[in-house]
Amino acid sequence: MTGRLSRRAALRGGAGALLGLGSLAVLPAFGTPDRKQDPATCFADDLSEEQRKLVISNWPAYIDEDGKKYVSTLTQFERDFGITVDYTADVNDNLEFFAKVVNQLGACQPSKRDMFMLTDWMAARMIQVGWLQPLDKSRVPNLDANLIDSLKGVGWDPERNYSAPWQSGLSGIAYNKEKVKEVRSFEELLSRPDLKGRISLLTEMRDTMGLTLLSQGADPANFTDAEWDNAIERLRKARGDGQIRAFTGNEYIQDLAAGNIVACEAWSGDVAAAEDPNLVFVTPEEGQMIWSDNMLIPNLATHQANAEDWINYYYEPEVAAKLAAYVWYICPVKGAQEAMEKVDPSLVDNPLIFPTEESLATTHTFMALEEFQIRAYEGDFADVTGG
CATH class of the missing domain: 3.40.190.10 (Periplasmic binding protein-like II)
Incomplete structure (x- = not known):
């Protein structure tokens, strides 16, 4: 493990x-x-x-x-x-x-x-x-x-x-079914009142912003500066509203299991490895990132x-x-x-090792960036996350 x-x-x-x-x-x-x-x-x-x-x-x-x-x-x-x-x-x-x-x-x-x-x-x-x-x-x-x-x-x-x-691996949503009802979309994660202050997002820019872009109707594999600005402002608003408890690495799994958070952005491998029946990995309605x-x-x-x-x-x-x-x-x-x-x-039908074709059809990659874009986008993201 x-x-x-x-x-x-x-x-x-x-x-x-x-x-x-x-x-x-x-x-x-x-x-x-x-x-x-x-x-x-x-x-x-x-x-x-x-x-x-x-x-x-x-x-x-x-x-x-x-x-x-x-x-x-x-x-x-x-x-x-x-x-x-x-x-x-x-x-x-x-x-x-x-x-x-x-x-x-x-x-x-x-x-x-x-x-x-x-x-x-x-x-x-x-x-x-x-x-x-x-x-x-x-x-x-x-x-x-x-x-x-x-x-x-x-x-x-x-x-x-x-x-x-x-x-x-996949980047999507996880929630603790003992603590909260099902979370179906990334937008719910950013806005649902019962989740306020009880969620975490990831410090990896391409995962978090990929899902945020999807929630705003943009394609993470091919987006414009205007679409980026719209997505970063959506994330900034969620942070300002107190919706997000923290931006973390994969220590979120311990917090999710303990109930310190009740839902979060998550990596499929972490949820699989936790082997906790209360932790559920969800493909957001908007889609998920694959890396x-x-x-x-x-x-x-x-x-x-x-x-x-x-x-x-x-x-x-x-x-x-x-x-x-x-x-x-x-x-x-x-x-x-x-x-x-x-x-x-026992692993043949494990969807976190062998996702279904339907699940893979919902996956998106993050577009390759030029160096000036890397610095600008990472700077914007760090400004929102407090990095």
């Missing part, structure tokens, strides 16, 4: 704390010309054939582990491919990890990694500035064949030429073919099912639900 919580705790707690310092200086500065690269000229010779190794950075507790009788997916990959994996859980926050690699990638120097996993918005920025190598699609046929439809065609990588989702952490191959990676073998392996339904049974996030791989019958039948 601790493992399933720690990945999002690290992401949200870290990012929220950084913005809470009240300074936008922590935001990534990508756009200076000297940091942009051309992946076609900033690459290394691939040593995969002679060096059967792979260096990966990922989030904590985001992969299954060997047990007494259980062979993890990583160990099985090493056995099947004869590749030794140097796997490190050193991605504690998108911004913190960015600081580890910015100088190297921005100067076309090795990051000493063959792959790392980062969230959509950071992946989008790295693609825009040319810091990632394109995938050899002939080596990852399972990615194109088995990626679930809702994660195809993202605006920042429409053909998935640079990114492969590792795991995904992914993505497998990415940086410039000057020296074992790209081995990394592509890893991607193709994890897009085998049987492998994806084993991983999903451990981490309890949305599995991005078609066929994994059927494969789960042999792994853990």
Whole structure:
């Protein structure tokens, strides 16, 4: 259970704390010309054939582990491919990890990694500035064949030429059914009198503002400045009216279970991991946000073919099912639900691991932002949240 919580705790707690310092200086500065690269000229010779190794950075507790009788997916990959994996859980926050690699990638120097996993918005920025190598699609046929439809065609990588989702999650609503009647929409969360002062929203701008934009009739994947202004003012009003108790990372789960809050904006993985029958995750009537952490191959990676073998392996339904049974996030791989019958039948119909087609049809992504937009929008959001 601790493992399933720690990945999002690290992401949200870290990012929220950084913005809470009240300074936008922590935001990534990508756009200076000297940091942009051309992946076609900033690459290394691939040593995969002679060096059967792979260096990966990922989030904590985001992969299954060997047990007494259980062979993890990583160990099985090493056995099947004869590749030794140097796997490190050193991605504690998108911004913190960015600081580890910015100088190297921005100067076309090795990051000493063959792959790392980062969230959509950071992946989008790295693609825009040319810091990632394109995938050899002939080596990852399972990615194109088995990626679930809702994660195809993202605006920042429409053909998935640079990114492969590792795991995904939903941002919606949760409520404590012992404390309050059903909450059906994000607008209810922002306005219902019986919820006043008893809700929390998330410190992650793209989730909270994505749902706020939806509540105002705008598309989070394609909105105007005027629509942004309208949404930020709606959030500002809710804050000023005393509707919102707090903006938090995923510590909201403890408050929700204890009744300190009765409803909140929530991540599907947190509600699943809590395994509390009184906590209910709801798809807001307006729709919900979907996010992914993505497998990415940086410039000057020296074992790209081995990394592509890893991607193709994890897009085998049987492998994806084993991983999903451990981490309890949305599995991005078609066929994994059927494969789960042999792994853990109790999880086959878990909607927080395998959402229905109807549920996935309600999902939205947040549009890729230019650097000037990131700073302006994060500034507006921090002004409302008190960051």
